[in-house]
Amino acid sequence: MKIGLQTWGSHGDIRPMLALAEGLQLAGHDVTLLITCVDSDAYAGVTSAAGVRIRVLASPVITAEQGAEIGWSIVNSRDPLKQMALILRRCFGPAEDEMFAAAQQLAAESDVLVGHYFMHPLQIAAEHAGKPYVSVLLSHAAIPSAYSHPLGLPRIFNGFLWWLTRRLLHRTLKPYVNRLRAQLGMAPARDIVSEVWLSPYLTLVGVSPQICERQPDWPDAVQVCGFLDMPNMQLEGRLTELLSAFLAAGEAPVYMTLGSWMPSDIGNQTDTLRMLTQAARLAGCRAVIQASSWEACGFLSDDQIMYVSASPHHLIFPRCAAVVHHGGAGTTQSTTLAGRPSIVIAHISEQEHWANELRRIGVAGKLTTRRSVTAKQLADRIRHVRAHPELAENAQAIATAMAQEHGVARAVELITRR
Known part of the structure; x- marks a missing residue:
């Protein structure tokens, strides 16, 4: 088949779709992947070992300065819908028309379309062209069920x-979706969750079954395929001799990364690095702290703390005692697959959901949020994890089970047998 994929977002939104595209190409399909990266031009030179045709559109959508402003506005908002509205307006809207034009061309060329769940331009193009559409969820928080809700209240409240x-x-999403539908003479969408985010043809949930519990009332079209993982990419860095020497020189460190939520501007990145550094020193642990511009921020590595611009998570995480991270889908599952407990600094509501899920399965303590975290609070969270070895034991047991899963292969099987 000719299969067209489209994704938008940060590294955590792009990497799993690239993994799936590679898997489909290796299975013998003719695959095209469209990428729009919000905050980086790092994918401009990315090539596919399997031969996937990759096109990068409107990337980056925002500048580093805009990213800092938008990021803090999102962090300081306690309302998940306001967070989403801001992301749509500032990070999605500027690229929407270009993505929609590319989506229509992709739909005309493809037999099957596969889109990141946020990618309503592709869903609309697929529906208009009469082509099968597969939605890929990178979190299970958005699937309605009488048995669960992200707020975690008693089951009796879930229906309401x-x-x-x-x-x-x-109400938040319909202006974007229905504007594009109107351009093609299509009737307005009536429910974004069931008509855009969830595909009645096939919805893949790219989450390990060890974390995502399938609920009895989920439609048959919703299938948990597992973590859409892939080997290390060049842009993710490498395990340098210097880092290897640091790891071998003492006790296992705590790895600290905020992923795409690490501020890219020097001022805010400096403040964040200062907080992470102080937390490590207060906790009395060795640490590896990841930040793209740590040198420009004026930090120097020593025997206790090493700073890195990037590092391959699948190589570094297994050699650490725990991982402090932002609660993104990819980093969350990479940490768990490495058999390490998490300390989550959530920036948005979806990341709070991941933190709560990790705590539910016994591999993390209480979450903290970026808007309220202090060095002392983070140090307390680190000490708690180190003082409770059962968290690491649980993480290792779950990692053993996850190692038997093959998310990309399962996703390819589900797509091709439809």
């Missing part, structure tokens, strides 16, 4: 909570 959640999500 999901009615309200869907209504509010639709």
